[in-house]
Amino acid sequence: MVYSIGQLSKETHCKVPTIRYYEDIGLLEKAQRSAGNQRRYTSQQCQRLHFIRHSRALGFSLDEIKQLIHLQDCKHHDAHQAHDVAQHHLVEVRNKIEQLKQLEQQLLTMIDNCDVDGSDDCLVLKSLNEVSEKGN
Amino acid sequence: MVYSIGQLSKETHCKVPTIRYYEDIGLLEKAQRSAGNQRRYTSQQCQRLHFIRHSRALGFSLDEIKQLIHLQDCKHHDAHQAHDVAQHHLVEVRNKIEQLKQLEQQLLTMIDNCDVDGSDDCLVLKSLNEVSEKGN
DNA sequence: ACTTGAACCTCTAGTTACTAGAGCTTGTAT
DNA sequence: ATACAAGCTCTAGTAACTAGAGGTTCAAGT
Incomplete structure (x- = not known):
């Protein structure tokens, strides 16, 4: 072919x-x-x-x-080199999932806070303006 | 300042x-x-x-x-436009998490299969060579 | 006042994994 | 023989920066 x-x-x-x-x-x-x-x-x-x-x-x-x-x-x-590449990749994928889950939580919190509030201003923007002293 | x-x-x-x-x-x-x-x-x-x-x-x-x-x-x-941007982003983050979880499963399966086998060849490579007719 | 060296400046090019387009040539079906 | 899809090469664009070259400015110490 x-x-x-x-x-x-x-x-x-x-x-x-x-x-x-x-x-x-x-x-x-x-x-x-x-x-x-x-x-x-x-x-x-x-x-x-x-x-x-x-x-x-x-x-x-x-x-x-x-x-x-x-x-x-x-x-x-070595029979295990490919295995190692895959294993290493798996670790990276899992790290990425963890990061994204944290991100999901932060977004959720932000959005929920906004829903509760009935005012004119969306709190999403306020939330993003808060300087997070925690991260690095 | x-x-x-x-x-x-x-x-x-x-x-x-x-x-x-x-x-x-x-x-x-x-x-x-x-x-x-x-x-x-x-x-x-x-x-x-x-x-x-x-x-x-x-x-x-x-x-x-x-x-x-x-x-x-x-x-x-509009008070809700920022909210919408965040909401949309949240959906994307969740999709990404889902994709990565599936990926994690496939990698795990691949690696586990390889562990079971005591032969010379790492099955990771074999597994990657299998044409998956499912995806698209 | 002078000197040194860190911090600043602009500009270009590299990273990853492709994608899009221009302008031209080849293959194939009628 | 001709039309047109599919192929060719080459350049540049995408996202979000990062690195380096080669030159200038700032601030501190003498």
Whole structure:
């Protein structure tokens, strides 16, 4: 099976300029070209792009994905390196969730305070104007 | 009270280049200048920068903050517009939390599967290679 | 008054992960 | 043979800053 860039795009739900971008930064190897200089992809490359998109959907950065791909290509890697990358990413995701939950609470408090008040001024603005001496 | 940019930076925990950046994009009004062309800030501007940093800490985008500032400056605004901006932001934060929780689950599953297996290959890579037909 | 050095100035470019557009060429179907 | 979709390259734009170069000003100490 040989794919044009448009076909690959449909297959992987990855936009055409994004595919070219991945090639530019060396995440996808340079595609073969047709007689007229158009990109032609193999199933292997399609598989790799699936891997990249799947990883992106899980929130891995392009840099992390580069590492994962390297681990895949390097036969003699430590079995647990990919595991470590994933583990590290999990920790980051959990931190992010914690941060956002705190944020949610602060927003809620702000909005609720405003609801209680029947006055002309929205307390949201007042609340944002209060200098929080706590954070850093 | 008059502040130099460095003093303002300390007061607000906002880096110097960031303050200049905010001025560039029109989020902070242009500062007065000393005889030697250095920026001089008033307490009002300090207050405004506090407002901006506080809002950023709550995850508002610079665009949203521009709206909030406009609401503050415009005397005859609808009392609930700022409320709406905050409410909308809250929804976004909650969506983000939901997404991240799903992500956390997928990562956990991936990592756990790998732990169970005692083989040479880390299943994290295998897992990322599986084409998920579900997502879009 | 003079000197030193920290803090300031402007301007350009880099970061992440793409996206959009201009202007041109190729592939394919009729 | 011709039309037009799809491809090509290259540049620039997005968000929210950050870093660096190369030069100027301020304030404190002598």
